[in-house]
Structure formats: C-alpha cells, structure tokens
Amino acid sequence: MATSTTTATATGAVKVPPQGGILEGGNPTDYDPKNPLVLFIIQAVIIIVMCRLIHWPLSKIRQPRVIAEVIGGIVLGPSVMGRIPGFTDAIFPTASIPSLNLVANLGLVLFLFLVGLETDLRFLISNWRIALSVSAAGMILPFGLGSAISYGLYHEFHGDPGTKPIEFGTYLLFIGIAMAITAFPVLCRILTELKLLSTRVGVIVLSAGVGNDVVGWILLALCVALVNAGSGITALCVLLVCAGYMLFLTFAFRPLFLRFLEKTGSLQKGPSQSVVALTLLIALASAFFTQVIGVHAIFGGFVIGLICPHEGGFAIKVTEKIEDLVGALFLPLYFTLSGLSTNLGLLDSGIVWAYVVGVIAIAFIAKVAGGAFASRLCGLLWRESFSIGVLMSCKGLVELIVLNIGLQAKILSTRTFTIFVVMALVTTFLTTPLTTWLYPNWYQVKVERWRRGEIDWDGNPVDNNGRNDSVALAKDEMKTIPVRKLLVYLRLDGLSGVCTLAALLSSKRQPLSSRVHPAKMPQQTDQTVEDPITVEEDDAALRVHGVRLMELTDRDSSVMKSSIPSVPSVNGTISPLMAGVSVVPEYSYADTVIGMAQQDTADLLLLPWSETGTLADRQNGLEITGTNRFSNGTYTNFVSDILQRVSGHVGILIEYGPESTKRPPISRTASGMSIQTSLWSRQPSNNRTHHVVLPFFGGDDDRFALRFVMQLARNDQVTATIIQIPSAETKKGATASVTPASSSSAPATSSQSDIAFFETVRDSLPHELADRVVFTQPDVKDSISDSIQMAVLSTREELKHTFNKANNIVVVGRRSVTSEVDFVLEDSIGQDTRQALGALGTAMVQPENKIYGSVLVLQAGTGGLADYYR
The missing domain is CATH 1.20.1530.20 (Na+/H+ antiporter like fold)
Structure with missing residues (x-):
C-alpha cells in the first residue's frame, strides 16, 4: 500500500504543460523541449x-x-x-x-x-x-x-x-x-x-x-x-576525399544531371516542382557528405550550386523558387x-x-x-x-x-x-x-568619351577637321540619312513594332520590284500579290542598340537576370541588334535610358508605348483596355521624364488601331523567360509593304519627322504621303490637289523657314523615290476650322487607299501643334499622357478618330539638325 502511495506521489510530481495554453495561465515564452515552436515563432x-x-x-x-x-x-x-x-x-x-x-x-x-x-x-x-x-x-x-x-x-x-x-x-x-x-x-x-x-x-x-x-x-x-582532424594523415585523407568528390561532381555527375534536365525539358520550359525537389535533395545530400567527411556542410551545398547549369535560365528559375524563404x-x-x-x-x-x-x-x-x-x-x-x-x-x-x-x-x-x-x-x-x-x-561618361576619342583628357572637344560652319554642315547632312545609330528601349509588349521600324530604317532592298504609291497605281480590285523576297546588302549600315530594363528588387534572382544573353536578331528582318539587360530600381529607369543614349551617341531614341500604361512588360496576347493604356501612370511619367531631359531625337511608337484594345487572350500561362523566348522566335509577317503618312505643320519636330520619313522611303517596300496642313491664314476656298514630287506649287505656311525647308526636300527628292512619295494638300472646308481636326480627317482619308491597314504608320511631330481642342481630347486619355504625346499625337491615338495603324511621335533634339534649319 505504501509502494502504491509512493508511486502515485512521484507520478503527480511530473508537471504536464497546460493544454489550454495562456487560457490556463501558461507563459508562451517558457521553453518546452518537446514543443519549441511557440518560443521559436x-x-x-x-x-x-x-x-x-x-x-x-x-x-x-x-x-x-x-x-x-x-x-x-x-x-x-x-x-x-x-x-x-x-x-x-x-x-x-x-x-x-x-x-x-x-x-x-x-x-x-x-x-x-x-x-x-x-x-x-x-x-x-x-x-x-x-x-x-x-x-x-x-x-x-x-x-x-x-x-x-x-x-x-x-x-x-x-x-x-x-x-x-x-x-x-x-x-x-x-x-x-x-x-x-x-x-x-x-x-x-x-x-x-x-x-x-x-x-x-x-x-x-x-x-x-x-x-x-x-x-x-x-x-x-x-x-x-x-x-x-586528429592528425596530419587524417587531414590529408579528408582533403583527398574532398578533392575526389569535387572531381566526381564535375566530370561524372554534372553530365548526367544535364542529360536528365534536357530529357525532362527543364532547360527549355523551366524546372517542375519535382525537379526543384530533386535539386534540393541533391544539395542537402551533398551537405551531409561534406559534413561527415570532416568539411563543413555549407561547402557541399555550394559545390552543387556551382555545377547547376545556367543554360535556359535554369539557375535563375531555381533561385526564384526558394530565395524568398531563405532571404526572408x-x-x-x-x-x-x-x-x-x-x-x-x-x-x-x-x-x-x-x-x-x-x-x-x-x-x-x-x-x-x-x-x-x-x-x-x-x-x-x-x-x-x-x-x-x-x-x-x-x-x-x-x-x-x-x-x-x-x-x-x-x-x-x-x-x-x-x-x-x-x-x-x-x-x-x-x-x-x-x-x-x-x-x-x-567620371564614367568622361572616360568613355575620352576612350572613343571625342574629347581630350581635359574635356575639350577633339577637332573634327574644322567643320564648324553650320550652313555647310546642314547641306551636307541633307545628303545623308538622319538615323544611323538607333537606341531602342526593348519591351515585350512593343517588340513587333520596334523590329518592324528598325527593319524599315535599315533600307534593305528585299523585293524584286519596287512599290508604287496607291494614288499612282492603276485601278484594280484584287489585292497586290506579294513578290518573292530576296536579300541584298544594306545601302546604309544601321546600328541598332537595345536596352532591356528589369526591376532591381531585394531578391538575388533580380541581380542574376543581368546575365541574360543579348537579344538575337529576329529571322533576319532587322540589322544586327546589340542588346543588353540593365537591372535597376524602377525609379532609375529614365536615368538608365538617358545614360545609354548619351553613351552610345544615338541619333534616335525609340520608346515603344506600354500596352498597360505601366512599366511592367506584358505579352501582346494579354487583354488590355485603352483606358488603362493612356491613363496617367508610371509609364507616362517615365516617358515625360525622358522627353524633358534628353538632348537628342526621341521617338514614341504606339502600336495602335481601333481594334487593338480587344486582343484575344493567350491560351497558356508562361513565365517571363518563356514569354521572351516565344516573342523573339515569332515568325514575321509575310506582307512587308508599309504606307507612311506625315501631317506636316512645320517646326523643328516636323522638319526632323520629314527627313525621317524620307529615310523610311528609301526602303522599296515603303510608300509615303506628306500632307502639308495649311495655316489659319490660308483661304478657306482653297481646293484640294495632289501635288506630285515634281510640282512647283506649294501652299503657304506660317513660317518662311518651314516653306524653304519643305520646298528643299520636295524639289530635291531623288528620282527613285518619285513613284513612292507624294506631297498633298487637304481639303479646306468651311466646317473645318481647327488644324488638328483637318490633320486627323486628312490622315484617315489617306489611309483608306491602303490594302494592309495593319502596316500603316502615321508620323507626327510632338510639338508641331500646341493647341488642344475638345474634339480630340477625351477623359480616357490622361492630362500627363496628352502632354507626353502632344496635341496631334493624342488626336491620332484617340479611338473615336479611327486611325488604322501605328503612330510614331517624334521630338527633335536640342542639339541636333533642328538647330541648323532655323
């Protein structure tokens, strides 16, 4: 009986943790070896x-x-x-x-x-x-x-x-x-x-x-x-085993692992959950082995990371799977x-x-x-x-x-x-x-310019054979093309238009026969049959540089993405594209692009407009809305910052059409890397004919735009129409006329310098461009009192003559018109976006105006050719 009492007393002395927790007065900070989770949290x-x-x-x-x-x-x-x-x-x-x-x-x-x-x-x-x-x-x-x-x-x-x-x-x-x-x-x-x-x-x-x-x-x-190690012999054995293990991983295990990843498609499609689990198990097993042989476990995990392939972004994708848990x-x-x-x-x-x-x-x-x-x-x-x-x-x-x-x-x-x-x-x-x-x-900018031979070490410009006469320089530039070095901000949602424009600028003479302006073609009902395509050497070498911006976050994988290879050329439709990836904070996007433009001394900085209105890339198949696209947002601020600070020529390309905001959704979900791969491997359109329309008002932006259109017209697949918009002083009774390139008449404009420039370009048009370039003047009706409305209606009328409306390009000067009218400006386009695109550019992208085609808004640089034509 005494034994039973003693046993009961001993058993009662063992304290059981209160099952009710704090409701029974338990202290959550008391450490319980059997349940350490509470204190760990x-x-x-x-x-x-x-x-x-x-x-x-x-x-x-x-x-x-x-x-x-x-x-x-x-x-x-x-x-x-x-x-x-x-x-x-x-x-x-x-x-x-x-x-x-x-x-x-x-x-x-x-x-x-x-x-x-x-x-x-x-x-x-x-x-x-x-x-x-x-x-x-x-x-x-x-x-x-x-x-x-x-x-x-x-x-x-x-x-x-x-x-x-x-x-x-x-x-x-x-x-x-x-x-x-x-x-x-x-x-x-x-x-x-x-x-x-x-x-x-x-x-x-x-x-x-x-x-x-x-x-x-x-x-x-x-x-x-x-x-x-307990002795020198033991230490030597440990080192030899460790060296043999590294050789085994490098020359025996890594080839087998690569073959396994290729067979499972992990290098092409990204690792599945099973592959990630297997990779982590291999890393833990390696850590176990190095620990038990006398080397720290971290060395085993490190060497497995070293042998993992970087091909296809495999290392980046595995990092993305686990870095948040590890880092946070x-x-x-x-x-x-x-x-x-x-x-x-x-x-x-x-x-x-x-x-x-x-x-x-x-x-x-x-x-x-x-x-x-x-x-x-x-x-x-x-x-x-x-x-x-x-x-x-x-x-x-x-x-x-x-x-x-x-x-x-x-x-x-x-x-x-x-x-x-x-x-x-x-x-x-x-x-x-x-x-x-x-x-x-x-200092970085100075050293780069010094190494290129543009300045001496004291910052003084290097003599360029005494060519300081602005008039002589202007005449010489008239004989050349305005864009030889193009810097492109690469976005997944603007890739198609950027590649098309760069291909047109490269002046490749691909067809066997030149194109003829629709106004000078014989009447026919059937669409033009495409000619076979041949490739010849470029008339003028166009150097295209591209910069892809990725946001720098607190994740290591964002840093690793800076090693993504340069973007290849797209099926030969574009000049060799030298592209790089810059991983920077989002607030530094504009600084990075401006710095690249200065470093590369680009003739034109081309910015594709975002389909979503944000700085984030989206695939073209994603469903978008015009309201979001042109509302005030981060991308509008990004473009406005560049326009205000950059000193060179800038172009804003809007791939646009009345039906472009209702795109079919994509059929699969993909990662950013696979989206990039699918876009760059996309087959180009077989129809490469393009029609360019320029409403010409005058001013620095329109002068540069006119010379830019003339460069596009050098491509045999491009036809162009330059619509000279009359000034307010032009008589309302003026009649419409189609003025061939050889015509000597020209309507009056508000600036005599614009008249001189326009006549110089028109009268000096090369003979080979005469069949593809037309200068015209729109109808001036009593009901049309606004020049923007006149430009919109004239452009829309001109685009009706084209067969492939998807390949239309409307080029406008950003600051050619400063007035804003209620007719073209609606609430769907934010005020900041209107200022970024300009009054005429805003009117051209307005859905109600039904301008079929892409719109290119150009701003002339402050130190470029615009200074010589004043």
Missing part, C-alpha cells in the same frame, strides 16, 4: 521585425541588408538588450538556442547553394587574365598581412574562454582567409545598385570576385579539415545569431581596441592596395583601379559565415569574434560610399 518575429526596422534607414544610403541583420543581432544580444534584466532568459534562453541554430544552419546550407547558383564561372573564363591578376593580388596581400597580425592575436587571445588548443599554423590559415575573402553575393548587389555591371570596372570585379569566392571556400574547407526567414536568423554571439562589452581595453583598428586597417588597406595595383598594371586608370580595390574589400555575409565557422570550431574566442565582426561591418559599410566617390557617373 516569438524569436523569429522579433528578429525579422528588428532587422527590417534597422534596414529601412540604411537602405536609403544603399547599405546591404546583412548590415542590418548583424546590427539587429547585436542589439538583441548581450551588448544592448541583453543588459535588460531577464530579457535574454525570457526571449533567448540558452536551452532554445540549439533549435534556433538548427533552422538557421539549414537556411545557411540553402543560402550557400544559392550563392553557387549565382556564381557563373563563365565570367572567370571569359576574363581569366585580368581576373586572375586582380583576384590573386587581392588575396595574397591581405593573406600575408593577415598572417602577420595573426601572430599577435594568437599569443594575446588564444587562452580566452571558449577556445581549444590548436597549432599556430592552423590559426594563421584561418585569420588569413578571414582577411582575404570577398563577399561575392553582396558585391553583385552593390554593383547592380550602382549600375556598374556593364562597365569595365564591374566586369573585372565580377570576374575577380568569382575566383576569389571559389578559392576562399576551398581554403576554408582546408582549414576546417585541419581543425577537425533563414538568413535573418543566422546573422542575428552572429550578433547574439557578439559582445561589444568585451572590447574593454586599449590593447583590444588597438587590434580592432589594426584588423580593420589591414583588411581594408591591403585589399584595396592589392586590387588597385593589379588593376593599374593591367592598364586601367587610377580611379578605376582604386574603385576595383574598394569593391573587392567588401566582406559582408561571407565573412560572417567564415567567422561563425571559426567560433563553432573554437578557433576564435568571443572576443576575437567580436573584433572581426566589427571589421566586417566597417568594411562593408564603406564600400558603397567610397565607390560612389571614386567612380561617379560624370
């Missing part, structure tokens, strides 16, 4: 909110998120909030740290897998000479000086609590790695935000960063193997744990602060000096060289990962760990402002 919420709050002001000065995450950990750790009595025991009790650490390290393995995916070894291969020089110098000098200071660190702090006895050689190797390594992921984001990826500095830094990253992780694996949840936990392990209170003596200053100075100066002198020896300018050195000094999250490995391996004490964390924060914080100061945008 509290910890995760506090960590993520704290990191986001700290990052918000730091993002205004372009600082990477890792700084906020480490500072957040320092604030939550013993340095700040840990000094509040009971805070650490309640929120971060010692018993809960293993659970938090498990989740954080799982995220770390996945993050290193993403780093491997982001590391494109093709950069290293294509620029191996200069990359090898900069990477080697940027590692050898910091490694050497770091080894020197490691002697003092070893003898001063190796006896601190939390360390284990290790040989000085191993300690030296670890400190040298910590000094020499570069944070490649943070470096990519800094280059992208500063818009340096496409510059010479950016390419060199990326190439050297890849090599630095790979060598650094290999050395770290060596260091960990030496620490974990796992990484803040890991780097906050770094902050929790950092105790600034241990920096409590003069000798400790002397080592803090020494470590920062060596890590920064040695890295900058090594990269700068190597770059200078490779032929770069001093500013460029020092910019490369500063960028290579960025430590960031890779440095913190290395330090955490050293802390876990008991190579570093908490004191030395804190010293190096401060160094990592300072060097990472200095990277962006110093690079901006050393390599500003004005």
